Amino acid sequence: MAATTETPVAPDAATAPIVLSLTGLVKHFGDTIAVDGVTLDVRRGSFYGIVGPNGAGKTTTLSMVTGLLRPDAGRILVHGVDAWADPVKAKRTIGVLPDKLRLFDRLTGAQLLYYAGTLRGLKNDVVRSRSADLAKALGIEDALNRLVADYSAGMTKKIALAAAMIHSPRLLVLDEPFESVDPVSAANVIDILQRYVSAGGTVVLSSHGMDLIQRVCDSVAIIVRGRVLAAGTVDEVRGEQTLEERFVELAGGRKAAEGMEWLHSFSD
Numbered sequence: 287m288a289a290t291t292e293t294p295v296a297p298d299a300a301t302a303p304i305v306l307s308l309t310g311l312v313k314h315f316g317d318t319i320a321v322d323g324v325t326l327d328v329r330r331g332s333f334y335g336i337v338g339p340n341g342a343g344k345t346t347t348l349s350m351v352t353g354l355l356r357p358d359a360g361r362i363l364v365h366g367v368d369a370w371a372d373p374v375k376a377k378r379t380i381g382v383l384p385d386k387l388r389l390f391d392r393l394t395g396a397q398l399l400y401y402a403g404t405l406r407g408l409k410n411d412v413v414r415s416r417s418a419d420l421a422k423a424l425g426i427e428d429a430l431n432r433l434v435a436d437y438s439a440g441m442t443k444k445i446a447l448a449a450a451m452i453h454s455p456r457l458l459v460l461d462e463p464f465e466s467v468d469p470v471s472a473a474n475v476i477d478i479l480q481r482y483v484s485a486g487g488t489v490v491l492s493s494h495g496m497d498l499i500q501r502v503c504d505s506v507a508i509i510v511r512g513r514v515l516a517a518g519t520v521d522e523v524r525g526e527q528t529l530e531e532r533f534v535e536l537a538g539g540r541k542a543a544e545g546m547e548w549l550h551s552f553s554d
């Protein structure tokens with residue numbers, strides 16, 4: 287894909303404060319090193335993409351940022367607050383869309399949003415009006431009174447996204463927000479997020495959608511085997527290539543489709 291003039295502009299490094307700072311993050315699971323010294327800075331007003339192959343450590347990194355997993359080593363500062371020394375203060379400013387959605391799915395969508403909003407200290411009427419706004423923007427108004435357990439995958443993602451945003455956090459950490467979401471809804475969500483970023487919010491998201499990251503994000507980090515192999519503005523990271531080409535290069539290239547002839551010898 288050719289370079290576009292629409293590439294989002296990264297916040298000015300000289301003036302925009304760092305709202306999320308990761309230094310030397312490490313996480314092991316037994317003998318597996320899931321995250322191996324991740325260091326990243328995200329500035330206010332940034333739309334920051336995290337990409338990497340399956341198993342690269344993206345979810346593990348984001349889970350440490352949002353307080354779901356304790357790091358073995360390293361430091362996370364959210365708006366200058368150490369996320370593991372003072373998690374209550376740090377979490378107040380974050381909205382989280384976790385990867386494995388563990389929602390209270392015996393609640394209706396409206397009840398889930400009510401729970402999310404009141405947990406964050408919002409008054410009843412504020413929760414109700416924001417729930418209505420979010421449901422309308424995400425196209426799930428008709429589903430608000432149905433049990434979340436009965437939602438489709440995309441609808442579940444949307445209600446979780448609404449729950450992450452309802453308290454208008456300064457920083458949104460979204461793990462694969464567009465997975466299972468249809469293209470029209472994804473475009474609506476992007477629109478909402480772009481307006482949020484223009485107003486000074488910050489988005490950090492992981493995704494496998496290289497075109498989407500290249501189009502929407504101003505900055506990106508490519509994580510491979512638990513390490514940041516490239517980070518910076520999207521244009522810095524991709525250089526003369528598309529982001530996808532750069533990603534494939536750093537991830538070790540594509541494997542030639544050799545062998546597997548058995549798959550073409552149809553057994554019936």
Ligand SMILES: Nc1ncnc2c1ncn2[C@@H]1O[C@H](COP(=O)(O)OP(=O)(O)OP(=O)(O)O)[C@@H](O)[C@H]1O
Nearest residue numbers: 315318319320338339340341342343344345346347
């Ligand atoms: N709870 C866990 N117990 C054991 N190993 C884990 C656990 N969570 C993650 N891992 C391992 O850590 C590594 C990184 O996983 P992670 O889920 O962070 O990758 P990812 O980049 O988010 O991948 P994907 O793109 O497939 O979602 C993988 O090898 C994974 O098997």
